[in-house]
């Protein structure tokens with residue numbers, strides 16, 4: 001089996017004394033893509049924040065490319081290859097689209113040209129200032145900036161949340177390309193389970209801070225009982 005790229009081993013984490021995640025173990029292989037599903041408040045964002053080092057790790061460990069990163073500061077984890085895309089858009093409003101990209105750049109195959117290939121809309125907007133973009137375009141730029149750091153793993157926190165349908169379509173296509181054609185390893189937190197399952201190879205469902213179910217995404221997509229039980233998702237058809 002391929003070496004895991006990102007691995008959680010028996011992780012307990014939370015805020016202050018409050019335990020939010022407990023006994024969480026998961027493996028993301030190189031070229032893997034993992035959907036992280038669960039109702040509101042179950043700990044999905046906390047899991048990504050724990051990977052980045054923003055949340056207190058109380059037990060267990062986290063490995064990136066075989067290296068124990070559990071005690072490293074967030075910026076060191078980023079430098080080692082964790083590319084975090086927060087739920088809030090994170091761009092420089094008074095820099096142009098292209099400047100937003102170039103200030104984030106680190107050497108690797110993802111340069112401005114490659115990123116524009118994935119996000120043609122950003123190329124059209126290259127000279128616009130960050131604050132002239134729509135919310136959806138800012139979200140695209142947030143992802144594109146993270147890609148410019150040439151991460152080995154992308155952690156995406158509800159990237160489609162609250163976006164207009166046309167942008168959702170473009171972003172979905174870009175994520176699909178990243179995962180399937182470019183082989184970028186990614187963890188995708190998403191409320192829209194069906195969309196997330198269509199974009200990823202594997203999926204886990206979290207409930208109250210624990211992983212309750214794991215399956216290949218294609219299998220889970222057809223498992224209406226499990227989707228209903230943990231996500232309250234009623235799929236039509238039967």
Ligand SMILES: Nc1ncnc2c1ncn2[C@@H]1O[C@H](COP(=O)(O)OP(=O)(O)O)[C@@H](O)[C@H]1O
Pocket residue numbers: 015018020038039040041042043044045046047
């Ligand atoms: N900064 C914080 N301090 C204390 N508790 C928090 C904080 N952020 C989140 N929580 C709690 O942790 C739990 C999981 O939250 P979160 O990871 O944001 O869930 P999700 O992303 O799945 O909606 C919730 O009960 C939430 O209230």
Ligand SMILES: [Mg+2]
Pocket residue numbers: 044045046
């Ligand atoms: Mg969240």
